Amino acid sequence: MQSSKDAIYSQPQQVSDFRFDDTVAEVFPDMIQRSVPGYNTIVDAIGQLAGRYATNNSNIYDLGCSLGAVSLAAAKYVVADNCSIIAIDNSEAMAQRCARHVKAYKANTPIKVICDDLQNIDIENASIVVMNFTLQFIEPALRDQIIQTIYDGLAPGGIFILSEKLRHVSEQGNELLIDLHHEFKRRNGYSELEISQKRESIENILRAETFEAHQTRLRNAGFDDVVLWFQCFNFASIVAIKN
Numbered sequence: 001m002q003s004s005k006d007a008i009y010s011q012p013q014q015v016s017d018f019r020f021d022d023t024v025a026e027v028f029p030d031m032i033q034r035s036v037p038g039y040n041t042i043v044d045a046i047g048q049l050a051g052r053y054a055t056n057n058s059n060i061y062d063l064g065c066s067l068g069a070v071s072l073a074a075a076k077y078v079v080a081d082n083c084s085i086i087a088i089d090n091s092e093a094m095a096q097r098c099a100r101h102v103k104a105y106k107a108n109t110p111i112k113v114i115c116d117d118l119q120n121i122d123i124e125n126a127s128i129v130v131m132n133f134t135l136q137f138i139e140p141a142l143r144d145q146i147i148q149t150i151y152d153g154l155a156p157g158g159i160f161i162l163s164e165k166l167r168h169v170s171e172q173g174n175e176l177l178i179d180l181h182h183e184f185k186r187r188n189g190y191s192e193l194e195i196s197q198k199r200e201s202i203e204n205i206l207r208a209e210t211f212e213a214h215q216t217r218l219r220n221a222g223f224d225d226v227v228l229w230f231q232c233f234n235f236a237s238i239v240a241i242k243n
């Protein structure tokens with residue numbers, strides 16, 4: 001995906017809360033690749049998991065799809081017959097661009113893009129549900145219900161892939177992971193000002209939880225297995241399996 005360079009926080013400014021608006025959507029591929037360690041690896045591996053777990057005549061949900069990277073990766077790898085990929089985002093700026101990307105891509109598995117809050121979507125007959133760095137932006141009080149709805153909508157043998165920025169349980173460990181992440185951003189060309197202003201803008205918007213909190217919620221919803229399959233610094237991806 002072509003992308004303009006992210007310079008949103010390069011000048012001193014009155015920092016406001018982070019939003020997935022037009023300005024962010026325009027630079028999103030550059031922003032996420034320079035901000036999330038392992039982003040490309042995660043997206044490609046989600047595509048592979050989709051290839052492995054998609055069953056004939058089932059649905060695959062990409063909740064908080066942004067520009068559609070996960071949906072396109074799934075479409076690339078799925079070989080099962082008669083599957084549908086449903087990509088949802090409540091940001092118009094993201095959903096419109098996503099629809100354009102999807103249209104330009106010739107896939108055997110169709111991708112339907114919906115601009116709506118993911119809580120309004122019925123999850124049904126699903127073999128795979130993905131939230132790739134989306135749950136972290138949702139009000140913590142709403143998270144249990146969302147995960148329960150996903151579990152209930154998955155067919156037996158289905159999987160839920162959850163990628164999140166994590167908070168480490170201990171203060172010391174947490175600070176270490178944050179430091180390593182900031183160093184990753186510096187090496188990707190972000191200045192101290194960009195790093196600190198972005199941090200301020202996501203402070204009240206991205207509420208990270210510990211791996212243990214995610215594991216407990218997934219178990220409580222009914223998932224039989226919770227597998228941490230990727231972690232780099234404070235960014236992780238989990239596969240939860242429904243037997």
Ligand SMILES: C[S@@+](CC[C@H](N)C(=O)[O-])C[C@H]1O[C@@H](n2cnc3c(N)ncnc32)[C@H](O)[C@@H]1O
Nearest residue numbers: 020064065066069089090091117118132133134
């Ligand atoms: C970090 S981005 C996700 C990146 C994307 N999954 C990828 O792999 O490239 C988070 C996305 O979640 C969307 N989002 C946040 N809350 C949402 C909600 N309640 N319903 C639908 N989408 C939501 C945002 O608009 C944003 O596009």
Ligand SMILES: O=C(O)C(=O)C[C@]1(C(=O)O)C=C[C@@H](O)C=C1
Nearest residue numbers: 031032035036133165198202206
């Ligand atoms: O930039 C950061 O520090 C982040 O936490 C990364 C993160 C994310 O995890 O989603 C935050 C907001 C943007 O969507 C891109 C990346």
